Amino acid sequence: MSRADERTAARLLADALDGAEPADADLAATARVLREAAAAARLDIPAAETERALERARSLPGVTRRPRRRIGVAAAGLAAVVALAAAILLALPFASGPVDVEVQARALAALGGHDAILSVVEVVRPGPGESFPASVRNGWIDAAGGRQRWTQSTTGGTVVAETMVDHGRVTRYDPLRHTAVVAASCAALGSGCADAVDPIAFYRRALAAAGPLRTHERTVDGRRVYQVRLPAQRLGASRIVQVATIDAKTLLPVRIAWRELRPGAPAHTFAVIVVRQIARENAAQISPGLLDLALPRGTRITQLAAPGVPVRLLSSRPISLGAARALTPRPWWLGRSYRGNPIGPITLLRYTGGTAVRISYGPTTLWTYGRVIPPSLLASRIPGKTIPVVGGVGRFYMTIGGLLIGERTVATGTVAVEAPANASTYAALGRARPIP
Amino acid sequence: MADDDHAGFRRSQADFDALFRAHYAEIVRYLAARLGSREDAADVAAEVFAAAWHGVPRLRYRGRPVLAWLYRVASNMASDRLRERMREPVPVQEVRGPPVADAAEAIADRDALERAMHRLPADQQLAVHLRLVEGYSFAEVGRLMGRSSGACQMLVLRAGRQLRESLEREGVHVSG
Numbered sequence: 001m002s003r004a005d006e007r008t009a010a011r012l013l014a015d016a017l018d019g020a021e022p023a024d025a026d027l028a029a030t031a032r033v034l035r036e037a038a039a040a041a042r043l044d045i046p047a048a049e050t051e052r053a054l055e056r057a058r059s060l061p062g063v064t065r066r067p068r069r070r071i072g073v074a075a076a077g078l079a080a081v082v083a084l085a086a087a088i089l090l091a092l093p094f095a096s097g098p099v100d101v102e103v104q105a106r107a108l109a110a111l112g113g114h115d116a117i118l119s120v121v122e123v124v125r126p127g128p129g130e131s132f133p134a135s136v137r138n139g140w141i142d143a144a145g146g147r148q149r150w151t152q153s154t155t156g157g158t159v160v161a162e163t164m165v166d167h168g169r170v171t172r173y174d175p176l177r178h179t180a181v182v183a184a185s186c187a188a189l190g191s192g193c194a195d196a197v198d199p200i201a202f203y204r205r206a207l208a209a210a211g212p213l214r215t216h217e218r219t220v221d222g223r224r225v226y227q228v229r230l231p232a233q234r235l236g237a238s239r240i241v242q243v244a245t246i247d248a249k250t251l252l253p254v255r256i257a258w259r260e261l262r263p264g265a266p267a268h269t270f271a272v273i274v275v276r277q278i279a280r281e282n283a284a285q286i287s288p289g290l291l292d293l294a295l296p297r298g299t300r301i302t303q304l305a306a307p308g309v310p311v312r313l314l315s316s317r318p319i320s321l322g323a324a325r326a327l328t329p330r331p332w333w334l335g336r337s338y339r340g341n342p343i344g345p346i347t348l349l350r351y352t353g354g355t356a357v358r359i360s361y362g363p364t365t366l367w368t369y370g371r372v373i374p375p376s377l378l379a380s381r382i383p384g385k386t387i388p389v390v391g392g393v394g395r396f397y398m399t400i401g402g403l404l405i406g407e408r409t410v411a412t413g414t415v416a417v418e419a420p421a422n423a424s425t426y427a428a429l430g431r432a433r434p435i436p
Numbered sequence: 437m438a439d440d441d442h443a444g445f446r447r448s449q450a451d452f453d454a455l456f457r458a459h460y461a462e463i464v465r466y467l468a469a470r471l472g473s474r475e476d477a478a479d480v481a482a483e484v485f486a487a488a489w490h491g492v493p494r495l496r497y498r499g500r501p502v503l504a505w506l507y508r509v510a511s512n513m514a515s516d517r518l519r520e521r522m523r524e525p526v527p528v529q530e531v532r533g534p535p536v537a538d539a540a541e542a543i544a545d546r547d548a549l550e551r552a553m554h555r556l557p558a559d560q561q562l563a564v565h566l567r568l569v570e571g572y573s574f575a576e577v578g579r580l581m582g583r584s585s586g587a588c589q590m591l592v593l594r595a596g597r598q599l600r601e602s603l604e605r606e607g608v609h610v611s612g
Binding site for chain 1: 453456457460461464465468469474478481482485486489549550552553564565567568569571574586589590592593595596597599600603
């Protein structure tokens with residue numbers, strides 16, 4: 001890679017760390033590992049610990065309280081003006097404010113560890129001037145598994161949307177129209193991430209990734225709260241942000257506002273989410289398939305790579321086993337042979353929005369893919385069942401042509417098996433593993 | 437940064453307590469990442485601020501905040517402490533077992549990530565710390581490290597790649 005390419009990659013990574021959509025999977029992975037490393041290093045140092053350390057430092061030999069320098073009248077006047085300006089700035093909402101890493105770290109800790117599964121109930125209300133009806137959102141967030149699943153209903157109980165987010169890929173089913181949209185990321189949906197991603201899942205991820213945030217302590221209805229603003233997405237000239245109100249005692253979010261900021265226009269709050277319940281669940285007690293979304297028979301499915309842009313195949317080429325091994329993330333396989341069938345062609349398929357690797361073993365085909373579902377698998381989705389397999393949960397779908405597809409979410413994306421009969425699909429899904 | 441201009445620099449020089457309260461936590465976090473121990477970090481941070489008590493009033497303003505000086509001293513002291521450790525005999529714990537195949541488990545395994553962080557060169561560690569842990573902009577990171585913003589972006593890119601390589605060597609695959 002040339003120096004110019006390196007500089008470009010460094011700048012794109014910097015943008016991704018600032019919240020922009022990563023340019024490719026490699027940058028996304030690099031950004032992710034950096035954020036994980038930073039989250040681990042974001043220690044909570046309480047103010048009381050700092051004060052104790054200061055007392056100890058003062059008692060060290062040679063360190064005594066130094067007399068403050070005399071400040072002239074003019075300088076004192078200037079300092080007063082500066083202090084007044086600072087006070088005005090602090091009083092303006094989000095114009096400025098103290099960076100409080102401790103609040104951020106404790107708020108993240110309150111949501112449970114990296115492997116916690118959260119059950120949430122939220123009421124979504126329109127912001128001023130918005131006309132959409134209020135609704136109730138009920139769902140699950142699995143941060144470690146990179147998955148969210150929620151049901152949105154009217155206040156009268158009618159389900160209006162079923163949504164699953166799986167490693168950034170969004171599947172949203174509209175039961176009233178019997179249609180579904182599968183998007184490579186929430187940014188590919190015309191309505192954007194604010195509509196497609198659970199606000200608490202977003203809040204959790206942003207707390208971990210955004211770096212230190214300006215925190216404002218307030219009293220609302222006699223309750224002491226903190227407020228933070230989290231960057232969400234750019235939509236043309238506007239920026240979408242999340243303003244989270246956090247209970248100062250429990251450090252859990254109680255209210256989340258989605259807000260649009262346009263240059264030269266006042267901030268516009270378009271939705272307010274009142275958090276009714278957040279509960280940490282034991283992952284071992286969660287039933288398999290709880291976070292899955294099986295689309296009903298006959299659902300019309302559209303897949304998008306970018307807003308309004310359907311997924312299409314850009315290229316398809318055979319690659320060697322060595323080349324497959326060098327891919328990041330590494331594709332999965334069934335070994336050098338499977339059920340008497342030696343490993344056949346390995347194909348790298350590039351789509352708008354993502355890639356997939358296909359490995360054939362006679363009648364059995366193994367797929368590894370990330371954000372984009374290979375259209376041939378998507379087209380044949382007729383709901384089957386969700387059952388545990390070795391190392392996770394498998395979802396099984398029968399194709400119109402009689403082949404069974406077994407699909408399993410893994411940490412690096414999704415692995416799917418196409419095979420002629422139930423037993424071999426189930427067995428193959430359990431045997432699949434990363435190429436060593 | 438509060439002491440980013442000459443007047444702020446002078447205030448930082450004059451008020452040790454304010455300097456301590458403003459920056460103690462971030463210096464401890466930085467040292468904990470370098471040394472892998474919060475207790476050691478607190479010890480060394482005390483030495484950094486003791487040095488600041490004597491050294492900061494004598495500093496001359498060269499367009500960089502006092503915090504840049506604190507980080508430089510902290511970095512040097514962390515290096516000294518790490519060299520001392522290398523001279524001390526320590527029991528070696530052998531890691532056995534197959535490599536971890538599932539990235540979710542591996543990423544959740546903060547030990548692997550911390551080990552990877554410790555293996556980063558000091559300048560890359562500092563750039564990652566300032567940008568991602570403390571949330572300074574790349575322009576501010578550049579001022580604190582005495583480098584251009586682009587150079588700091590490059591340090592973070594290299595750090596990210598090296599972290600991934602270290603994790604890969606431990607059998608952890610990272611996806612976006």
